Amino acid sequence: MQNSKVDQQILVYAEELMAVLPENNSFGIALFSESGDLLFANEAMKSLAPNFSSDSLLHPTFSHLNVPKNTTSESFSGYITIGELGKVNTTIEAKVFRKNGGILIAGGINVASLIEQNKTMHFLNQRVTNLQRQLTQEKAELERTMKELKETQQMLIHSEKMNAMGKLVAGVAHELNNPISFVYSNLFSLEKYMNEVYESYKQVEGVVAENGNETLAAEISSIRKKNEIDFLMEDISDMASESKVGVERVKTIVEDLRRFSRLDESDIKQIDLIENIRSTVSIAKAEISSKNIHFELICPEKLDIECYPGQLNQAILNVLINAIQAVTEGGQVSITVEQIDEKIIILVKDNGCGIPEKIKQQIFEPFFTTKPVGSGTGLGLSLSYKIISELHKGSIQVESELNKGTIFTITIPR
Numbered sequence: 305m306q307n308s309k310v311d312q313q314i315l316v317y318a319e320e321l322m323a324v325l326p327e328n329n330s331f332g333i334a335l336f337s338e339s340g341d342l343l344f345a346n347e348a349m350k351s352l353a354p355n356f357s358s359d360s361l362l363h364p365t366f367s368h369l370n371v372p373k374n375t376t377s378e379s380f381s382g383y384i385t386i387g388e389l390g391k392v393n394t395t396i397e398a399k400v401f402r403k404n405g406g407i408l409i410a411g412g413i414n415v416a417s418l419i420e421q422n423k424t425m426h427f428l429n430q431r432v433t434n435l436q437r438q439l440t441q442e443k444a445e446l447e448r449t450m451k452e453l454k455e456t457q458q459m460l461i462h463s464e465k466m467n468a469m470g471k472l473v474a475g476v477a478h479e480l481n482n483p484i485s486f487v488y489s490n491l492f493s494l495e496k497y498m499n500e501v502y503e504s505y506k507q508v509e510g511v512v513a514e515n516g517n518e519t520l521a522a523e524i525s526s527i528r529k530k531n532e533i534d535f536l537m538e539d540i541s542d543m544a545s546e547s548k549v550g551v552e553r554v555k556t557i558v559e560d561l562r563r564f565s566r567l568d569e570s571d572i573k574q575i576d577l578i579e580n581i582r583s584t585v586s587i588a589k590a591e592i593s594s595k596n597i598h599f600e601l602i603c604p605e606k607l608d609i610e611c612y613p614g615q616l617n618q619a620i621l622n623v624l625i626n627a628i629q630a631v632t633e634g635g636q637v638s639i640t641v642e643q644i645d646e647k648i649i650i651l652v653k654d655n656g657c658g659i660p661e662k663i664k665q666q667i668f669e670p671f672f673t674t675k676p677v678g679s680g681t682g683l684g685l686s687l688s689y690k691i692i693s694e695l696h697k698g699s700i701q702v703e704s705e706l707n708k709g710t711i712f713t714i715t716i717p718r
Contacts, residue, residue, distance in 0.1 A: 630656030
């Protein structure tokens with residue numbers, strides 16, 4: 305009976321407190337009996353700690369708050385952690401009172417402090433987001449740098465191979481030049497000497513015919529017919545002429561190789577572009593002939609420009625070989641050169657298979673190739689792009705239609 309009276313007094317006190325303190329979502333009120341039974345808890349306290357009870361008081365515990373009975377004043381002031389062990393808990397700023405034989409806990413979340421904490425948390429989250437964004441950018445930059453380094457390494461290797469090949473070609477051209485020159489010279493001398501021998505023979509034959517007897521003249525005539533002297537002289541003359549044409553062709557090829565390699569012209573220099581393009585076409589002539597391609601060069605007789613000759617030759621050759629490989633047997637390939645204002649336009653056109661639209665933007669990327677494995681490095685057009693755009697400050701563009709052909713347009717300042 306006594307306990308019921310005490311409980312009733314506590315509830316009356318709780319109602320008085322609730323009348324003084326407005327109900328809100330952050331201020332909680334709870335009343336316990338000395339034995340730990342929950343007598344009252346407003347909605348705020350329940351929301352702060354679902355299944356709220358004396359066991360929900362983690363620090364300090366209910367036993368620490370249950371001070372001697374004769375205490376009627378404030379028995380605790382500070383932070384109380386409520387919730388369940390091992391889970392996310394809530395800490396409130398609270399005061400604990402003893403009155404009418406019960407324990408009153410009143411407190412809540414410090415909104416001002418929470419706002420400051422939220423601001424701090426927002427600032428920290430923003431910093432974390434910025435750091436993550438920075439790390440992402442740095443990672444992308446690092447990956448891009450690694451890719452560029454790999455491309456540069458491969459291009460340096462390819463460039464070194466081309467340089468070594470150029471040295472080899474230049475060396476072979478130089479070594480061939482001397483023997484070809486004296487063979488060419490000797491052919492003229494041989495032809496001249498054979499004519500002199502034949503003329504001398506005919507003179508001897510004439511002297512014998514005039515001053516000798518008929519038997520000797522008949523024997524000389526027989527020797528002439530037996531050894532086919534007339535046929536031999538005619539055939540030797542034809543052979544000498546054909547040999548001279550062949551040697552001249554070899555001399556042209558050697559000169560084209562020397563002009564194409566241009567190892568002594570690594571700096572910018574004024575050249576005749578048409579002469580260089582003819583030499584480049586000569587290098588690819590075997591490819592053109594093997595597929596019976598109809599090739600046409602449309603250009604002025606002479607066109608002087610300033611450029612890096614060796615590199616420009618390489619770029620044009622790469623594009624030309626690409627066009628030759630794109631056409632089938634008996635296809636058509638052409639190179640058109642023209643000057644518009646102070647720009648040189650070089651069009652390399654073919655009627656081959658064309659380039660699919662989905663890969664058109666990839667053809668100038670390093671290592672991209674549509675050829676079977678082992679048939680190409682994927683560096684030809686990429687090197688051409690760099691030579692034209694970066695070295696000569698020009699541009700290279702492509703227009704293509706499937707099964708109809710492709711046009712590469714190279715533009716460089718004169």
